[in-house]
């Protein structure tokens with residue numbers, strides 16, 4: 001029988017009515033006595049990691065924001081020195097602003113995931129960070145700033161962490177009742 005190894009699991013759940021081991025984890029009622037099990041879904045344990053990843057991504061988003069402001073000031077100072085038009089520096093301010101907003105949104109999303117609240121909203125927050133990370137690179141390319149090495153690590157970290165965080169959160173969807181999802 002394929003059930004033998006499951007019977008050897010020390011913490012295998014047992015039916016509260018007849019006390020026999022619950023072998024089919026997907027079943028909603030006891031195979032021996034027919035009593036329905038508590039319909040509360042099992043926790044996948046992914047919401048915690050999802051929340052933590054989102055919060056780390058939010059920290060990187062703050063880093064990108066601070067760097068963007070920094071580069072903006074440097075570029076403005078540089079162009080002003082040569083009496084040149086400083087409007088080209090605007091891109092730094094643009095992605096820096098987005099990064100700060102995304103950091104706040106992402107942090108909120110991370111806290112929601114940690115608190116196992118409003119899961120899909122939390123996922124949306126993580127996707128906002130993802131969008132902001134992509135936007136940073138789009139700005140660098142669009143405004144012709146070229147490859148800025150120091151933005152690479154936080155930028156890619158935001159992309160990776162927000163994607164993995166969102167995937168983890170979606171994977172833990174079963175932990176939430178329908179009213180907690182939206």
Ligand SMILES: [Zn+2]
Pocket residue numbers: 015016017018019020030031032033034035
């Ligand atoms: Zn039973």
